[in-house]
Amino acid sequence: MKKPLAVLILLVVMLAGCGPGAGSGGGSIFKEGVADFINNNYTFSDTVASGTDNSNYSEVYIAENQSIDEVAQAIQDHQEPAKVSEKKDNRQVLVYDQLFVILTADDQNSANTMIEVANDQFVRNNYSPDFFDGLLLLWVLDEVLDVDDWGKKQRLKCRNNPELCYGGYSSSGGSFKGYNKSPIRGGSSSVRGGGPGAGK
Numbered sequence: 001m002k003k004p005l006a007v008l009i010l011l012v013v014m015l016a017g018c019g020p021g022a023g024s025g026g027g028s029i030f031k032e033g034v035a036d037f038i039n040n041n042y043t044f045s046d047t048v049a050s051g052t053d054n055s056n057y058s059e060v061y062i063a064e065n066q067s068i069d070e071v072a073q074a075i076q077d078h079q080e081p082a083k084v085s086e087k088k089d090n091r092q093v094l095v096y097d098q099l100f101v102i103l104t105a106d107d108q109n110s111a112n113t114m115i116e117v118a119n120d121q122f123v124r125n126n127y128s129p130d131f132f133d134g135l136l137l138l139w140v141l142d143e144v145l146d147v148d149d150w151g152k153k154q155r156l157k158c159r160n161n162p163e164l165c166y167g168g169y170s171s172s173g174g175s176f177k178g179y180n181k182s183p184i185r186g187g188s189s190s191v192r193g194g195g196p197g198a199g200k
Helices: 002-017 034-041 068-078 120-126 138-145 150-160
Strands: 043-049 057-063 091-096 099-105 113-119
Touching: 034 057, 034 068, 034 099, 034 113, 068 091, 068 099, 068 113, 099 120, 113 120, 120 138, 138 150
Parallel strands: none
Antiparallel strands: 043 057, 057 113, 091 099, 099 113
């Protein structure tokens, strides 16, 4: 009687050791992260290099014939974000752990949605605070970006060096320094370098 019980306990302990470890997110080991989900489900279009660090860049995708609402719902259904902004002026932001998913209307084709995936470092160092007006409160951005008075500091930087200040993929009009960089990758390549999926 004792032997089968000992075998059963040993089996339970061994199976417990096969479960997801710390930092696995507790979900299925087969579920991809949000950056990979976007990479695998939408058309890669472009990259934007950081104005302050060429090794860091955002990735831009196109969701063809899908509205911002449809894309936002699909991404949230895959993985729930930590914060979701309101939708304003055809823009919406989903905030994940160290990752921003920024949805904007495609100014070339109103039926499409542009999806920009950027890590928090890219947003912290490049984005204009004005982009987030009406989307996320500045104190929320301070918390997410881990910078006291990020909006105030970044506005000063934008005023002094406008070429280092990014207003979003569709609205910067090519004036942002990062637009002068060639795309780091093309097609469906999964090379990420220092982009949004790096270190994940």
